[in-house]
Amino acid sequence: MVLPPKPPPEEPDKEPPKIPAEKLNPLVKHSLRGDAAKLHARAVDTVPLLGGIMFLGQATIIYAPPNAGKTLLVNRFIQDAIDEGRLDPNMLFYINADDSGKGLAEKVEILELQNAHVLAPGLKGFRVNQFVDKLIEATQDGTARGSVVIIDTLKKFTNLMDKARSSSFANVCREYVMAGGTIIALGHTAKNRNADGTLRYQGTTDILEDFDAAYVAEAIPGSAGASEKIVRFTQEKSRADSPQEVAYAYSTEHGLTYAEKLASVRPVYPEELESSLLVAEMLDDEKVIERIRGLICGGMASSGQDKLVRAVADDGDISRSQARRVLDRYTGTDPDKHRWSVQKGDRGKRTYSVLRKPQAEPGG
Structure with a gap:
């Protein structure tokens, strides 16, 4: 009888073969382990x-309309x-690329008293097209750590309308910032507002998305006294425990020097800000009321609510939501409270009529 062949003897477990160094995953050489x-x-x-609102070790963007007072x-x-x-101060680098000759001289004079650095395109060999290379150099050689770079304004250093460049x-x-630096950029808002009436930042979304924090600064119309302006900063984005909004006021008195205006800056506390916002809302209402009255009297009385709202918002400085709110708030039959009445016709179409307050009787 022929016996079956014996199975080969069991070999001890073997370690998997090592991958040659030249065949490692290409990401390994970038590992921070x-x-x-x-x-x-x-x-x-x-x-x-x-x-x-601006934190050390972050990239922050402040958007504001021209002449709001952000600088x-x-x-x-x-x-x-x-x-x-x-x-x-020796670690501060203020890049002033949006000023007149006199304005630059004033700011250099003030900041050099505190031993801070100011750079301006065209002076001391500094060029706009060198700025990115300087940031990269500081990142690579370790000198970014602890430094604070303020860019005024951002549009001078990148094309905000070009998605790839921004x-x-x-x-x-x-x-x-990852190398320990701090970036603070000042930018402008667009001329046209968002649908809800808020200011809209200028450019693509890339800066807003890639920066750590973003605030929109806006002067409150009719706020504070006749010789003072309140500016409110409203948070758009934050990665730190920063406030949703803060406000500051400064003097607009005629004849003040730049240094005197700087000295006049003061914080605005929440209760004062709330009161100023109420005053501003009333002033805004008057502007919208006059626009609506003019359209009703000018032939749009029977155009319907939606067309009237769109016409009010056509110029861009009034949002549709604000126009609709004012239209509804002042619609009624009491001339002391309301500015126009409305009649509903077929299919809910609305026809508006301007109310006029009754004249006081002679001798009354």
């Missing part, structure tokens, strides 16, 4: 730096931060 201590060493603590307020925030020991610039700023 083992570098935690180095990363901690170059990072900075995220703490309030300027105005309670004035940021310069005052800088002074306060230096005086209170929160900011080393995204590339935002990436450079992100790397600078």
Whole structure:
């Protein structure tokens, strides 16, 4: 009888073969494993730096309409931060690319008294097209850590309407912040507002998306006294425990020097801000009321609610939501409370008529 062949003897478990170094996943060489201590060493603590809304170790964008006072307020925030020991003036680099010759001289004079740095395109060999390279250089050689770079204004250094360029610039700023630096950029709002009446930032969404924090600054019409302006900062985005809104006021008295305006800046407390917003809302209502009255008397009385609202908002400085709110608020039959009445016709169509207050009788 033929016996079956014996099975081969069992071999001990073998370790899987090692992958040659040249065949490792290409991502391995970029791994930060083992570098935690180095990363901690170059990072900075995220703490309030300027105005309670701009934080150390972050990239922040402040949007505002022209002449709202954002540059004035940021310069005052800088002074306060230096005086209170929160900011080393030798580590501050204010890039002034949006000023007149006299305005630049005034700001340099003020900041150099505090030992801070001001840079301006065209002076001391500084060029706009060099700025990104300088940020990259500081990121790579470690000198970004602890520095604060203020960009005034952002549109001078990147095309905000070009998605690729603004995204590339935002990436450079992100790397600078990751290396322990701080970026604060000042930008403008668009001429046309959002549908809800709020200010709309200028450019694509890339800066807003890639920066850590964003605030919109707006002067409140009719606020404070006749010689003072209140500016409210409203949060659009934040990655720190920063307030939803803050407000500051400064003097608009004729004849003040820039230094005197800086000295006049003061915080506005919540109860004062609330009162100022109510006054501003009433002033806004009067503007919208006059627009609606003019359209009703000008031949749009029977156009219906929607067409009337769209016509009120056509110029762009009044939102549709604001127009509809004012139209509804002042619709009624009491001339002391309302400005126009309405009659509903077929299919709910509305026809408006301007109300006129009764004239007082002679001798009454």
